[in-house]
Amino acid sequence: MRETIVVAITTITPFWQSGLARSLSVLGLLLLIFGLYRLRVADLGRRNRKLQEVVSQTKAELTLAVKTAADAQVALKEQALKDSLTGLWNRRAIISMLDREVCRAQRDRLSITLVMIDLDHFKNINDTHGHLIGDDVLREVAGRLVELMRPYDFVGRYGGEEFMIVMPGCSPHNGLQRAEAFRRAVADTPALTGVGPLQVTCSLGVAAFDNGMSPEHLIHRADEALYCAKRCGRNAVHSDQPDLADRRRA
Numbered sequence: 256m257r258e259t260i261v262v263a264i265t266t267i268t269p270f271w272q273s274g275l276a277r278s279l280s281v282l283g284l285l286l287l288i289f290g291l292y293r294l295r296v297a298d299l300g301r302r303n304r305k306l307q308e309v310v311s312q313t314k315a316e317l318t319l320a321v322k323t324a325a326d327a328q329v330a331l332k333e334q335a336l337k338d339s340l341t342g343l344w345n346r347r348a349i350i351s352m353l354d355r356e357v358c359r360a361q362r363d364r365l366s367i368t369l370v371m372i373d374l375d376h377f378k379n380i381n382d383t384h385g386h387l388i389g390d391d392v393l394r395e396v397a398g399r400l401v402e403l404m405r406p407y408d409f410v411g412r413y414g415g416e417e418f419m420i421v422m423p424g425c426s427p428h429n430g431l432q433r434a435e436a437f438r439r440a441v442a443d444t445p446a447l448t449g450v451g452p453l454q455v456t457c458s459l460g461v462a463a464f465d466n467g468m469s470p471e472h473l474i475h476r477a478d479e480a481l482y483c484a485k486r487c488g489r490n491a492v493h494s495d496q497p498d499l500a501d502r503r504r505a
Contacts, residue, residue: 338412340390341397349411349419350470356409356423357470367464368430370420371477372400372437375456375489377416384450389416391448392455399440403433419474427463427496434459434492442490456490463496 336348344352353369360367374396381389393416400410400418413419420437422430438459445452460481462473476495484493 341394341412343397343401343418344409344411346411346413349409349413349421350474352409352411353419353421353470353473356421357464357468357473360423360464361466364466365424366426367473368422368425368427368433369462369464369473369477370422370430370434370437371413371460371462371474371481372418372420372441372457373459373481373485374416374441375458375485380453380455384448384453388448388450388453392446392453395446395448396441396455396457400437403436403440419477427461427494430461430463431492431494431496434461434494438490438492458484458489459492460484461492461494461496463494 336345337343338345343349356367359365374392377389377392380392393412397410397412397418400420404410404420405422407423409421411419422433425433438457442454442456446455458481460477460479460483462476462480464473468476480493480495484491487493
């Protein structure tokens with residue numbers, strides 16, 4: 256009779272095959288996935304912030320470019336309307352302003368006084384001292400006229416050594432008084448130039464707007480008065496209004 260021997264065999268599962276190991280592996284995998292996800296989110300966040308910075312910088316550059324272009328356009332427009340030597344309105348601009356003010360005066364029955372100014376013997380200054388000194392004189396006279404302008408007056412270089420002043424809402428009497436102030440501003444103090452102070456005088460013609468008068472007619476009247484001031488010996492103010500006394504300083 257054979258004896259049956261019973262041997263107990265215990266199988267030990269390797270740790271990496273255990274449930275705990277599997278759970279830890281799954282947990283580790285999940286943590287790895289989560290970590291990679293966080294890294295990806297952080298990377299996308301950095302890229303998004305960088306993109307926003309680029310967009311903001313681009314917007315700022317575009318805004319600056321638009322402003323620069325607008326400023327350049329304004330500068331070009333102003334340059335087209337300003338006299339490059341004196342900084343006053345040029346002939347086209349000052350005539351345009353006169354046209355506008357005449358239209359407004361006709362509509363609202365307002366007064367306008369126009370003053371034409373011509374520097375006396377200006378050719379002698381250019382011939383004696385040169386055109387650069389003549390330019391100094393023109394700039395000096397322009398600056399003195401600007402100082403006497405009201406906020407709603409307009410002064411421009413009409414051409415050469417001639418200036419035009421448009422004074423809306425100015426009566427003939429007040430216009431004559433202001434023209435005399437212009438004359439004194441030029442004549443009372445020598446002009447500072449590259450060759451030293453030079454005595455400069457001017458002749459002025461004053462014309463008052465009458466309803467129905469065209470801008471061309473008003474300019475013609477002021478020119479006629481200016482020629483009368485020249486014939487009177489220069490350094491004088493002459494008005495187109497016969498009842499107003501002319502003013503002249505010998």
